[in-house]
Amino acid sequence: MVLVVRGELRLTAGKAAVQVAHAAVLLTQKAAARAPRDLADWLADGQMKVAVTVPTLEEMSSLERVARAAGILTVWVEDAGFTEVPPGTRTCLGLGPARVNALDPITGGLPLL
């Protein structure tokens, strides 16, 4: 699972952590419905997650399209916007769960959060 935080929003560490956690829970639910075997494998392997960052929403959207075309589950996190950003702001993109060799060509070059 790769969780991509939108760098231009300059979220605090705590706010970013919560967005990453939202994405992970949403992907877990989506995978339970659509890819239960991938989910079971990922949980059995210690539910590996990596948090990375890209600057802009455009770059996140590009990653999302590439991942979706590769058959990887994707979710957007939109913040309710009570604190640091306006309501509905897309803060984080979640990809997976998938094998490292499926995700790595898409996100392997991105800087860690």
Added chain:
Amino acid sequence: MVLVVRGELRLTAGKAAVQVAHAAVLLTQKAAARAPRDLADWLADGQMKVAVTVPTLEEMSSLERVARAAGILTVWVEDAGFTEVPPGTRTCLGLGPARVNALDPITGGLPLL
């Protein structure tokens, strides 16, 4: 849901985010088995999460005991230890999902991550 990060480990923002996400996924699974109605309520309400920090494992253990005594689900995250901390290190404590008025007396005074 409240996710408590162990401050003395001085994790990077990305590493802390991943620990928080581990805790959230583990709590979601635990709640699906033990408190499905609480889980459904929490998901329907936008899966509210707050990430906070306390300095030491002792303080986390104390929070865990108090939460458990109040009937709140708890999970520990132990890091596999490939990067920033030794294997098996307890990095994060997850509490919930539960109503704000159940969690607030226990964690409401803690600083945000």
